[in-house]
Amino acid sequence: MTAPLRLALVGFGMSGRSLHGRLIDAVDGLAVGAIVARSSSARSEAAAAFPDAQIVSSVAGLAALDDRPVLAVVATPDASHAEVTEEVLEAGFGTVVDKPLATTAAAARHLRDLARDRGLPIVPFQNRRWDGDFLTVRRVLESGLLGEVFHFDTSMDRWFPGSAPGWRGEAIPGGVDGALGGFGSHAVDQAVALFGPVQSVYGEVAKRRAASAVNDDVFLALRHMGGVTTHVSMALVRSDPSPRFRVQGLSGSFVKHGFDGQQPALIAGGDPRSPSWGAEPESDWGAVHLAGGTETVPTVPGAWTEFYRELALALHGAGELPVSVDDAIHVLDVLEAGRRSSETGEVVRPPS
Template sequence: MTSTTLSVGLLGFGLAGSVFHAPLIQGEPRLRLAAIASSRVDDIRRAAPEAVAVSSPAAILDDPSIDLVVIATPNTSHAVLARAALLAGKHVVVDKPMATSAREADQLIELAHRQDRLLTVFHNRRWDGDFLTLRDCVDSGALGEIYQYEAHFDRFRPAIKAGWREKPLPGSGVLFDLGAHLIDQALTLFGMPHTVTADVGPQRRAAEVDDWFHLILNYGRMRAILHAGTVVCRPGPRFQIHGDAGSFLKSGMDGQEAALRAGRRPSGGDWGLDEPELYGRLYEADGGERVVETRPGDYPAFYRSVAAAILDGETLPVTAESARHVMAVLEACARSSAERRTVALP
């Protein structure tokens, strides 16, 4: 590819498109947000005046000047639109989850290979500052052999919110929403588990989809426990990880999403910084204890890596195959909960 800048077409301008994708694309010098398909024309004009607002995805898919299509639409349309974009010869970014089934994911991967196009998935929470810090603790050997990993994504939302995520549709519910994040982080650290045991379901009285889950991923001697609740007024630690050389505990939530929602853009030296009172603590087996400063969060790294993969041939940190593994675990967890049994993974 001879161009030094990629033209991007964004499909969807709801929460994912307007809060996450558009600002991060705008902040990457080698990407140009050229067009957005959405009915929210006024919102587009305010937030992305450089982009052309179009009424349908077809206008972007049929545009030969568009190099990269970003899909930030409801989960039910991910696979259909990704397939259409790949057939149109575009590189593709899909918001997580990749699809609503592992079978759909397999079909997209095969098509991307056949079309010789890049296909990746927006698993942005690999660049949460707390997760980057925890990963450093694991990789450095400071915790020794890991025996238990626990990650929570708890929120306080007792009222049902309007929108497709709360409707009984394929890919709706908290398991496919927040579970995709927690599973991707666990697989990034430890790879695929041997088995999963899951309890997934609704707790709020008016809930039509699951709003609570507790997942146990079995790695032999080690267990990864992933949990999300929707009626948690005072969350406990976000991460706990225990090994034979020590434990690491971290509370609080990475602040990048809140900053993006507030209209901040990823620029300046203070982007992604954590509050010092929320820094994690490392408890050593010999009785020592120390505060571990949180690494800066880095959501911009995702689109930086996408541009480098297309323009420079560099390796993507989020491969389509790794996103497909997340789909396989999501399906196994849903089956485990529905059938009240432990489910083995290949």
Template sequence: MSFQPPDALNVALIGYGLAGAVFHGPLIDSTPGLRLTHIVTSARERIRAAHAAHPQTTVVADVQTLWQNAYQLDLAVIATPNSTHATLARAAMDAGLHVVVDKPLATCSDEARALIAYADACGRRLTVFQNRRWDNDFLTLRSLIEQGELGDVYRYESRFERWRPQPKSGWRRSGAQTAAGGILFDLGSHLIDQALQLFGPAQRVYAELDPRYSESEVDDDSFVALTHASGVRSHLWMSSLAAQPGPRLRVLGSRSAYVKYGLDPQEAALRRGERPGVRDWGIEDEGNHGWLGSERERRRIPSLPGAYLQFYARLASALRYDAALPVDPRDALRVLEIIEAASRAHDQGMPIPL
């Protein structure tokens, strides 16, 4: 745990599954100015894990107990199943707290739009955990674009692919609309957000959203194509059944191309129990560095360090000094609007305007 000043902001983490235990808990603990004081989880194994990882944190079994102690808190972080995001966010704001919601912000754009309006009306700060904006590959590509190394980008290819021959159980396998399950809501939320951040608003979307596992209720292997107002075309792949993953990024420009394999190392490090702030955090092996250039001439480009901690560092500044939020919730709304449009495009088998 980082040293915390006496006036550090007190944070409650609601949910202690993968998102809470691997991402939010360690990142909050490592951020100067934030103090993780409460964790909400009811599963026995997760209670033990929370006590072991955060021995100075109070663990409670339900949110009603948490709301009774809301006067001690400044911020609630919601890392629960997608179907509960909007309800818990409203309840946290009613309790007087600012709110972080893990992506996606809500299960549909109408729900997200209403939640943003509610936050504005009651004067609470609402943001969304789009941590992949601080992936090493995204940071490196953005820097290359800003430096003009690629010239005018005209095609952007981005992939999150894994090889999982047998599906994992859980709420993400539910086909109920209120569950917001499937890989498009999961990995697609990151891929779409990154594309919009790099190339601006999209005008048209096409999608192929396919179940691959036996009797699957959700999409397991999906493709989304965006046409941006800037003229760039984004091709986004997400899959749980890619026995041989393609390049993480392939970006074509008028001057050169950038190709990058391998994922940002921060998630793997967090899963191993490592914490941000240590030497070499976010530094990847040289063998995974991307290539910049052409077929005839190319060079290795060292990846910038990944920096997930920036999300919570910027949030602490936003809450203390009324600075900009790390992620505008309206960005997350636009992602949901594209996810919904992608579903319609799949059903119609053709591109549709946004």
């Protein structure tokens, strides 16, 4: 049998430990082979969770290993992604980078160019392309039931009256942060994955809570080059959330409430290899609304492990990388355009 491809985790907080580590562990042909954990307590936790992995305290220590991993996963706080990813690439490792790839489009372009110069893969971890509700939207669109689609609503709304906890509540001068950077990296990526590049953006980016250092109430109106309009709502101050998705076509609409449950399931210790992984109860299913009536649509099971399965195939030369780095750069261009639009009151065209 072929030995599993060994990946390294750079960072062993919640993202590295409960998300990336457990997803990698659930995919045949992959293994967590090394972990970079800077604190002694994190190194102890890493050794206990992955006893077969080599534990080091720095990227330099990772590069010095005799049995080097084939790729490193950057799972550090958002503001550090660009700096850590550059260090990983300079050390000779291809990389998966948790979202956002960087906090500015310029930094993301630098990382892309650096990876190309060194002949290394760089893959944004846009895992919500494998959310069950998003996969269901894709299936409904492919069915043709809605006819010509012209409008898409997507919302990521939360009710959190106090300031955001930890590093997520820290402002990033000159970079996308708050709800715009955190939720926007996913919501805009999903819209672009469905309807293609964005040609113009109108944005309203606000801070409603006095205790917050970052934006917490965001609305973006996107005009896709193909003609579809997307409205994106992202907030931490919504006590009555909007539908997660609403897709409107000339023949009908699809509406889905609720939110994919894979992240809380992983944090709670759920097994991504379980046959029931990613399944949603019937009470949470969405519905197609047509002239002839309403039809419930079963939610496609969510499957974040598919990101790593596709990555494994690509590393073996048997497929494409699961997400293009250029997609992540375009998303950052759109988010920056939304921020500029909010500042000027004008519609802004992101770089083509």
